[in-house]
Amino acid sequence: MTDTLAHLLRREADRHEPPLIFGPALRARAQARPRRRLLPITLAVLATAAAVIAGIILLPAVSRDVPLPPADQLTSWPTRGDLATDASLALDAKQTWDAAPLVPAELPHQDVQILYAASTLAGKVVVLTGRNALGHQRWAILNQDATSTTPYRHRLRLVLDQPLDLRHARQLSWQGWRPTPRPNKDRLFVLLTPPGSSTLGWKVGDVRGSFSSPDNGAAAEVFDTVSVEERMSVSWRSSGKRHRESASEVSTGRSLTIQYLEDADARPEGADSDACSAAGDVVNCRVGVEGTIDVGPSARETLAQPYVTEGTWGEYASEIELAWLGSTKTRPSFWSGGPRWSGLLPDGTGGALHHGTVGRGNELVLYADHPSGHGGRLFAIRPVTGRVPVLTAVVPGEEHPWLMAPAVTGWQVDVREGSGKWIRASEGDGVRYAPLTGRGKVQVRLISPTGTVGKPSAPDGQ
Amino acid sequence: MGGNAAHEAAFDAFVAARGKALWRTAYLMTADRHLAEDLVQTTLIEVWRRWHRIGGMEHAEAYVRRVLVTTHVKGHRRRRVAEAYDQPIEVPAVDEAPPTDVQRALAALPRAQRAVIVLRYFEDRTEAQTADLLGCSVGTVKSHHARAITRLRELPFLASEALS
Numbered sequence: 001m002t003d004t005l006a007h008l009l010r011r012e013a014d015r016h017e018p019p020l021i022f023g024p025a026l027r028a029r030a031q032a033r034p035r036r037r038l039l040p041i042t043l044a045v046l047a048t049a050a051a052v053i054a055g056i057i058l059l060p061a062v063s064r065d066v067p068l069p070p071a072d073q074l075t076s077w078p079t080r081g082d083l084a085t086d087a088s089l090a091l092d093a094k095q096t097w098d099a100a101p102l103v104p105a106e107l108p109h110q111d112v113q114i115l116y117a118a119s120t121l122a123g124k125v126v127v128l129t130g131r132n133a134l135g136h137q138r139w140a141i142l143n144q145d146a147t148s149t150t151p152y153r154h155r156l157r158l159v160l161d162q163p164l165d166l167r168h169a170r171q172l173s174w175q176g177w178r179p180t181p182r183p184n185k186d187r188l189f190v191l192l193t194p195p196g197s198s199t200l201g202w203k204v205g206d207v208r209g210s211f212s213s214p215d216n217g218a219a220a221e222v223f224d225t226v227s228v229e230e231r232m233s234v235s236w237r238s239s240g241k242r243h244r245e246s247a248s249e250v251s252t253g254r255s256l257t258i259q260y261l262e263d264a265d266a267r268p269e270g271a272d273s274d275a276c277s278a279a280g281d282v283v284n285c286r287v288g289v290e291g292t293i294d295v296g297p298s299a300r301e302t303l304a305q306p307y308v309t310e311g312t313w314g315e316y317a318s319e320i321e322l323a324w325l326g327s328t329k330t331r332p333s334f335w336s337g338g339p340r341w342s343g344l345l346p347d348g349t350g351g352a353l354h355h356g357t358v359g360r361g362n363e364l365v366l367y368a369d370h371p372s373g374h375g376g377r378l379f380a381i382r383p384v385t386g387r388v389p390v391l392t393a394v395v396p397g398e399e400h401p402w403l404m405a406p407a408v409t410g411w412q413v414d415v416r417e418g419s420g421k422w423i424r425a426s427e428g429d430g431v432r433y434a435p436l437t438g439r440g441k442v443q444v445r446l447i448s449p450t451g452t453v454g455k456p457s458a459p460d461g462q
Numbered sequence: 463m464g465g466n467a468a469h470e471a472a473f474d475a476f477v478a479a480r481g482k483a484l485w486r487t488a489y490l491m492t493a494d495r496h497l498a499e500d501l502v503q504t505t506l507i508e509v510w511r512r513w514h515r516i517g518g519m520e521h522a523e524a525y526v527r528r529v530l531v532t533t534h535v536k537g538h539r540r541r542r543v544a545e546a547y548d549q550p551i552e553v554p555a556v557d558e559a560p561p562t563d564v565q566r567a568l569a570a571l572p573r574a575q576r577a578v579i580v581l582r583y584f585e586d587r588t589e590a591q592t593a594d595l596l597g598c599s600v601g602t603v604k605s606h607h608a609r610a611i612t613r614l615r616e617l618p619f620l621a622s623e624a625l626s
Contacts, residue, residue, distance in 0.1 A: 005614075009584040012564040013486040019499050021481035021506070023474030030507045121479050121523070186479065212475040213468075222479040 018224075074169050075111075075129060075137075077195055080218035081118030083126075090114045092374070093126040093142050093156055099375030100140075100158040101323035102258065106132040115139070115172070115192055118215070121222040122178040122188045126156060129164055139164040141174055141190060148315050151348035151371040157319075160249055161258045170194065173234045173247040175204070178222050186222050193217040197238040202247070204232045256318040311342030312429055313350040316376060320354055320367040323378050340364075341406045343429035347398040350376070351431060353391060353406045355384070364388060366460070368395035368404060379404075380461035392444045392459040394436060403444065403459065405432040410449030416456075417442055473513050476522055477506060484530060490580045491534045493561070493569040505530040531595045535577055567617050575610035578603055 083089055098108045112130035119125075123144030131137050142156040160174055171193045178186035189211070191200050197217035201210040211219035217236065232247040249257065317339055342352035349370040356363060362384040369376025379393040390407040392415075405413045405425055413425040413432040418440025425432035436442065442462070446454040481502065488505075489498035509516070509526050516522045561569070568576050574596070581592040593603045 005579070006583045006586070008564050009490055009580065012562060012568075013490055013584065015562070016489065016495055018482035018485035018489075021477055021485070021499075021502060023470070023477035023506075023510075026477060026503060026506045027470065027473065027510050029503070030510045121476070186483065209478075212478065213471045221475060224479055224482040 074115075074164070074166055074172075075113060077115055077192070078216070079114045079117060080192070080195070080215045081116045081125075081220070082215065083117040083119060083124065084114070084215075086117060089117055089124065089126065093117070093128055095374040096142055096156045097128060097130070097140055097158065097161075099373070099377075100161065101319045101375070101377075102132075102161065104327075106134055106136075108133060109138075116190070116218045116220065118220050120188065120220050122186070122220075124156065125188070125190060125220040127172065127190060127192060127220075137164045137166055138162060139172055141176075143188070145315065150313060150315065150344060150350065152315065152350065152369070155371070155374075157256075158258075159256055162249060169248075170243070171234060171236070171245055171248070173202075173232075173245075173249070175202075175232050175247060175250045186224055188220065188222050190220045191218070191234050191236070193234075193236040193243075194238055197236040199235070199237040199242070201235045202232060203235070203244075256322065258322060311339060311352065313342040313344050313352060314339055316350070316352060316367065316369065317354075319376065320352055320365070320378075323367065323376075324354065324356070324363075324365055324381075327378060327381065341430050343406075343431050345397065345402055345404065345429070345431070345433050349395065349397040349402055349404075351395065351404045351406070364391055366391050366393045366395075366404065366406065368393070370396060370398050372398060378461075380459070382460050389448075390432070390446050393461045394442055394459050397435075401436045401438050403432075403434045403436055403442065405444070405459075406430065407432050412447040414445045414447065414453075415442065469513055473510055476526075480523060480526070481506070484526065487527075487580060487585060488530060488534070490568060490584055491531075491573075491577055493565045493576070501530065501534055505533050508533070528595055531577055531581070532597065535574055535596060563617075567614055570617065571610050571613060575606045575613070578606040579610050579614075582607060 078084075079090075093114060094109070094112050097112065109130040109132055112128055114126060114128050116125070116127040124142075126142040127139065128142070129137065129139040138161060140161040141159050143159050144154065145152075145157050148155075159176055164172075171191065173189070173191045175187055175189050178188045189202055191202065191211065191214075193200060195217050198214070199210065200214045200217070200219050201208060203209075209223055211221050213219065213221075217238070232250050233244055234247050235242060235244040237243070320339075338354065338356065340353045340355050342350070344350050347370070349368060351366060351368045354365050354367065356365075364380075364382045364384055365378050366380040367376050368379050373396070379395050380391055382388060382391055389411045390405050390413055392403060392405040392413060394401050395404045396402075403413070403415045403425060407413060411432075413434075414422040415425055415434045415436070416422045417437060420440065422445070423434055425434040427433075442459055443456040444459050445456045448454070484502045484505065485498055488501040489495060492498045492501055505526060508529055509522075513522075516525055568579070571579065577596060578592055581587045581595060582589070587595065589600050589603050589607075593600045596603065
């Protein structure tokens, strides 16, 4: 019922295009006493006239063919935005970028600079650049995710990571979704132009807009109901001229976009390599072709493994899938899968079990993270051959490690450290779990619904 | 009144970013496009008068939502379509499409019940958040919700489609 009623209301709300509402007109009306009906009309006429005059004055100065002035090296740009001096945010951003689900060989980043840090209607936004471990210059955007209702809601998350060509880059721009707990049509725009620039604007389709409060040529702002099109241009004014360029990146869905050199984890910068080989469905490319992994939350599907399909910690599905892809070097077209379970342990440690088919076969993976960390990782990757009733892994928690074990209904798990006693794992939020001391070798044993006790073994992933 | 340029820019940015989203909520609460526009404008004008007292932008939206809901529930009126809230939608103006079933269903609800339905199902608010926005108790929200659902179930359109 809830879903149907919510759907009907959203459909109804979307039937009409909302009217344009202008702040200056409202402010004028607030000051006008008594309210005069003529005033809004007068303001609209004046605004229109002003726009026409501004267009006449400004348009001749706009030329797409005007050679751009030599850009200052982008890496010399200062940190801008109202949180530019927030050292803890900067550190947090750098650590988050290094904990992102990137190809492991690309980490850690070096010479990382914060280009922009600000608070917006879409939460904190941080833009940074640096070289990955292979020497490639990249830039990234981090944003808070207001969709979260868990202890992770204040955490920065990677939304974009792509190569940066310092020889040609004169601006950095991005358009993507504003994440909120409720449906919306908002778009978050980010535009960084050379310091000293002014009149920052954008154009999507036929719709134009401008940033209302840029900081020395940099801005991030939320705009409502801007059509989602690949073709977006940005404009700014510097050195007496107006410049216009295509946006660096437009994310058309609510997604985490990582654009990378496909063989970046195998090929050092500048190495000559031009061959692709395939073994089964696994593709190893040695071509400097730019590829894109664009992963959104997966649709739940019916799979052979009868794990619980509901979850309370499904907010990192994209990260999990990217981490999985990164670990397998599998192209997205050879990968399919989805979440089976997700949940939170008592201290907020999150876990998610995904099942899918990758280039190398059918697998289950367990991803875990904890609130004071900067990003999760895969703790168990288990090929599925036949029935897998329980997946076990030792994962870090806030104060101590945990045994985390998503299990099929009816199955129990015992755990012990060293030569200690066997302890029955607790059950909650769809998972078996037990606190560990971190001392001694961990062993687990499974107890079937009929009471049959299995042989002790090491947890998966160890 | 916060009249400096920074306040004005912040307010204008807020209106540009959130104006349409506010309109959508207002539209469902009023079941009328023009009433919705008027409700949003009334809300934002009130908000601008207190803008200098509103803390960071993050808090501004929560505050604005509260003003919008309160203004609606307390009986915001538009002279052109006076008292339309608690009655079924009348014959629309000539330049408008006939009301949809959802519009009729919403319009059939008393103002407070309609607000609860919109906040719970469109904005996905919890009962506690809805109560906070409406300035009433959770029990009152539950009561409004139950009555609204009962009433919606009586409508043939929703009885068969939405609430079965």
